Amino acid sequence: MKRLDISRLDVSSLLRYDACVRCGECTITCPTGGEAQDVELVTPRGKILRLREFIRMQYGIKARLFGPKVIADNDLRELSERAYECTICGQCKAVCPVGLDTIAMWENMREFLVANGLGPLPAHEPLVKSIENYDNPWMQPRTQRSRWSKRLGKEVSVGDSVNEAHDVLYFVGCTAAYDPNIRAMAEKTARVLAHAAVDFGTLGNDEGCCGSTMMRTGLSESAKGLVLGNIEKFERASPSVIVTSCAGCYKTLKQDYPKYGKLPAPVVHIAELVGDLIDSGKVSPSARVDKTVSFHDPCHLGRHVGLYAAPRRILESIPGVRLVEMDRNRENARCCGAGGGVKTAFPKLADDISGMRVADAEQVGCEVLTTSCPFCYQSLKSAIASRRSGLEMVDLMELLWRSLQVPR
Template sequence: MRRLDISRLDVLALMRYDACTRCGECTSTCPTGGEAQGVELITPRGKILRLREFYRKQYGLGARLFGPKEIPEDQLKELCSRAYECTICGMCRTVCPAHLDTISMWENMREFLVANGLGPLAAHEQIVKSIENYDNPWMQPRSQRSRWSKRIETEVRIKDATKEKCDTLFFVGCTAAYDPNIRAMAVETARVLGAAGTDFGTLGNDEGCCGSTLLRTGLLESARTLASKNIGLFENSGASVIVASCAGCYKTIRQDYPRVGKVSAKVVHVTQFVNDLIDGGKLALGRRVDGKVTFHDPCHLGRHNELYDEPRRILESIPGVKLVEMERNREEARCCGAGGGVKTAYPDLAQKISVLRVEDAERSGADILATSCPFCYQSLKAAIEAKGSRLRMMDLMELVSMSCSDR
């Protein structure tokens, strides 16, 4: 009989699972379980009740008095499969009347599944191998990580932070560095930093994956190795500020790295940094960029870190831009569908949710759908193309660069 190892479920996690009142407030707002598929076991309530059932069978009072009961293997596999259909968007935490920290609960549940040999899924294993071999999840050689910078090497001074001290370290992230359709995000971010006269550098080809993908799929120990390596590079750079343009990287470095080691530098998202540059008069936005823009709040930026105002202040600072909100915005924003490893393991489900978000944007009357996360950008752009939408997908830094440049 398989005896579940509950050592990865810490005391707080067990208390939170027990504190769920089963009210079901979260079921209708869950993007994958409630809205997209209507499958109870994917919803927060469904996952919690199933795990509580397993716990009682093997560790409850009855199990202690009469011995643990066997849990059918197909039920274990089903829980694992459904648990990985969650994007860990955090919408359930927003609506939970008991104020349960469901984000940490789902990440902890995946650590539990991995510890018991049930997770991650086969599709996630390929990402793990890619990160182990190439330091990125895209199976691209390390030598290509800084390729994006070649496009602007004659116009923007980007220091090599592994050799020169710099005040600001730009952490590019894997997706913007390697995806040829998204490299413009890295390029335009660097242009904006350069336009403001920022003394900044990057880690070039030495920058490693932040480990977000590993953490969200329950592979804590592998993520710790990446974090330790990057922290060492951060400290050696002498930077006082680390600017991340990827919402996932920002969350990981700011919230998760301190559990591994001290990050001396202040960690900010590029929207915070650029908003401060504008407010401080260091970045002038004078060129008109006419259009109605709606902003998609990335889950890792919004619900996970409560950064809602900065992107909107930036948009309102750009001459010609009219900000129009989707009905579901800020803490109620619909997830793009890609997070938590869902896009990797369940691409059709991820796109279904992305299309719903594009439809939200269309109803706003916007011409441009902007965001500030390369993974959200990647997913929403694919949904726009699949749907044949008239919307134009743009990164926020592209709009800023257009306004502060004479190009």
């Protein structure tokens, strides 16, 4: 076996591997290692110690004096498999007393695995091929990307930001654009924006995948073309703000795109934009929605970017809504189980985790579970169905829209 190539491990991650004090705080709330499986190698600490051991075996002082030790292929494959069982939810980062940026570590660990031919997993390949061939992970034709907007009818016009100037560019994202079960998220977002008379447009069929799936599975190099293509279209559209309704697109455009190039406008999530519209009186929820509601913080919105207040601000503005927090909320919110490619490669594990999240909501007695991410929505909705739970899963914009439809 050839020596491990550690050139893809960035220096800050290497330092973080050595900074781990093995306290195990991160193993308690890790959804994949601690709660769902109880396998040490899946826990943050387990992965850190194993990779550190491998690096020492081949690059440590003994390796330099006596030659590198061979690492068994099975051990490498096991590390890879376990590393991809992580949802990259960031819970370990939130609890680590040393303050290790484990999100950066796991993403970098996957880049390292890819560089050594150990990732992504075979189960991820159809997604990756689909993005390469169709610009979306769902094997759907490019010409169908804007089909969701046909459901809006004549009363809502979605501007064409490719050919016209619009103040706001709505980046729809692949899942809301293509998945028939999630299209309502894009539709209600457009309806709310139109209701507030926001001048907005989309890139229509020219929008490309944001690249999140590639980045989260360790293929950040391969995502470069997608990212630069989107940035070029953003520049041509020249909006004053770019808005997303998907938490994954939001994190990717906001935190990852600046590593590839400069964006022409700030990126905001729809919850932030609508929160501002409520504050300025341009959106005034008035119809009662008499429901007890809990908000599930998507990891990409919460722990990754720190956006907690805006969705709650919207819920508090809806007459009749009683907001109840789950025991684990904000930076301690339990992950839905779908992120980091886990739903694709380990569907049973993802379902176990989403089932635990639905149980969290049931425990506080809410009637409606809401969120602001298509992946969380999808996985929680399917967990509600498989548990035969009485909960109703509703996207945040859809819930708001119910309160904006005042009979005239």
